[in-house]
Amino acid sequence: MNNSRRKFIGNTALLGTALAATPSFGFNILKKSFEEDLIVGHGDFRYKVHKDWAKISTAHNPILNCHEMQMDSKGRLLMIGDHTANNILVFDKSGKLLDHWGTGYPGGHGLTLHNEGGEDVLYITDCGYFVDKSGKYHAQAGQVFKTTIDGRLIFPLPHPHTIGAYKQEEAYMPTETAVGPNGDIYVADGYGSDYILQFNHKGEFIRRWGGKNNTDENYNLQNAHGVAVDYRDSNNPVLIVTSRTENAFKFFTLDGKYIKTLNLPGAFVCRAVLDDENIYSGVCWSETRDGKKWVRDTGFVTILDGKNRVVSNPGGEAPRYVNRNLQNMHNSTIPIFNHGHDVFVDPDKNLYVCQWNAYNTAPIKLERV
Template identity: 25%
Template structure:
């Protein structure tokens, strides 16, 4: 299937010829050749190595799968280590950071799965007042009463050009934590709320080559932009529930955006009277929308459409990988039928 994403925002991805200058992709959801014994129900995160091998952080088996760029199976490791695997980031040296929001820790592995470092204390959450449970109006994150140190439901990790680590934290907190490359805490920023530098579920994070930290403030429906010291610079609001962010070779920022079902609420936009399906949006470095696809209520599991986009990555050729948490977000709560269980990973091969 061919996709051409409009370079001027608003429209969803479409088939057929588009004007010159468009970003064009060919979509596939049968690209990954995963043996049956490594089947999974969610792809929580995805990243791409320097050689374009693709690393998937999966749930059910709760482990890491490694594929080559053609989708061929290379390796599997990590089963039984994680509680709720959530984020995965590859370092320039090839090591793999896995963020576990269920046990409030980050683990660093060699490319073949040997554990070499743990940041945080597995199973120990800092005290923010967070009390997940039924009755939330928008999200359980609304029970967070105060900011705290690392970690309470940490979500994702970015590596800056300096080598320092930045962690979004997360489900039970409202902070970004900055660490040395060796994992020593330098400082933190963030508070509960919707003002500049405040968060309601900082969920995705990336670092740009020019030294900016972009944070997907999921339940505030925005991306906040900071310098490396945590000073607020600006925000981009033409997004819905940003879950993950990735930067390509040209400095374009790709954002995975989660479905907001009709009747659900946002901290900043109130209750939606229409269904707002998942989608991918591409921004230029200034925050202008240059492409968008998905966002269709018809055939959510069709090529180029999404149930629950949660992880996103771009390879050296500009091809885009989107992982979805269809099992936990779509099927388990009854939002989509069991027949959509296989709609978990799409590759959008860049053709222009």
Template identity: 25%
Template structure:
């Protein structure tokens, strides 16, 4: 089951609503022309930036991750800047982009990963608060904490100087889950369904099975057996493992540039790439399309990362730093970008 969406009957109405178009800010580009499109063939999307309307008491800071529940509600995390305490880190919207609720003041400054999993008849959020405590949280959809986890009690983290800053969670079909220490020491922890630590693997390095910023991780169920796919971001590759943590394969150089996260919908896998594009892969992990890909634009974006703080320089139909993205039940895509002031884009599938 996809951790970010649950295609039950209850999601059908949300899918219809999303397909007909949400409430969007800035639906036209700077020249006033129609909404630009990205992609080609069977994967064409109308790209609209500035999705979602916040009440006046709230503001976007650095947006990070996005997830969708079975009712179609969209959950977005943002980090929260120093000096602006008291802002919620999780914002919730309906499929049309209308604000529903927010929570998470206690995670201000650390809001990062967010994913949703069904447990029995209920759904729960799994949050990774990279620069705040608690580091990993299981919570209800309205923010009540079920359990929280701090630093793993294992030999890899015995030295108090060993960094631990988790970035994401992946859910296995048997109820177990994986936590990637993306901004810490590069390990991946496997936990049982009740939260007991089962295994630690990986660690820093460039060899097969080692990582430099295992930023996003995902259980890919498109094949005969589920596998763990890891965005080995600073090594510019995706690595695949068994659910026991045994290395299987890695992508060829150039397949991805700076991969941040993963989501799947049917046979398609998407990878938001922090270097200004979103890649789509088929079930054999061959590239279908690189949405928004433009070498000249990427060069500008990566020139000191200045553009992320210059919204007047952002171009319609182009991405700055896609940090996370997920499909909705209709195959549309929500994109959260690592930019100052935040930005959520809605990609409506039209081809």
């Protein structure tokens, strides 16, 4: 057992003892020391936790939920949230706030960055699910907007009702986009009717698939929360679509033909984030050890290798396979995260974790060790 592992186990045991025996003032000091030295993850994917990475004042730049993050060609980290005082927060890698903008996305949820001819553009997804000033949740039709890197509108994607792609009773509350190798835009309707919609680079509708009531159940999606293009086979890029309620990623061709399902038992995963040969994903909830689901503060991060095997669960228990079958995954016995919603991987392989329903906190940095 290496020294870092001994230190982590020792700190964990010490914190557990403190929960029962330490006065509150002493516990706060001990907890701070524990978090400063905390190492999470498994195998070759281990990280030091920096909960205070973001240098912002929530009084001036308030946060409801941190949803997704991307890095532009200048090395700036752009995060989307659902507080309309500043939907987009722009950081440098040290956590310094460089800019903030956007007041018109009350359901600010999905953020995709795409380089077009040397220019960065954004696809901003407003899911239509938002919190008002009194703290009540509301639902309305969502929308996807293509903008410049500083938020100037280029065009909105059409609402599927207006182009005959949806029946009137089918709800549209999109959660995520991805851009294909030819510029086609894929929209995951994860809070609405669970379709994947494909548009060309001009925003013209091509097709849809997925939904809930297909004869071939492989096409059924349950909370199609994310969509991503997998370029790991450069000659054969495919789509990875989240079916979060099923604890699964489903793989499709770029024109919507089903390929396979990757089950991730116990993990309610968000979008797949591709970096080199690995897949990273925020886990918003995990099944508890006594089989309960949708229990708050059970999130973590999961990491898969090039063979789609889980190799590390920062903030969760170590992945375990029995006869090549992945066993149910759980968060750690002492929770590190609330609800992992997205992960960004920087060029140094550090992670930035955006969280939903995390007491209005900023993203957490995981420094690769």
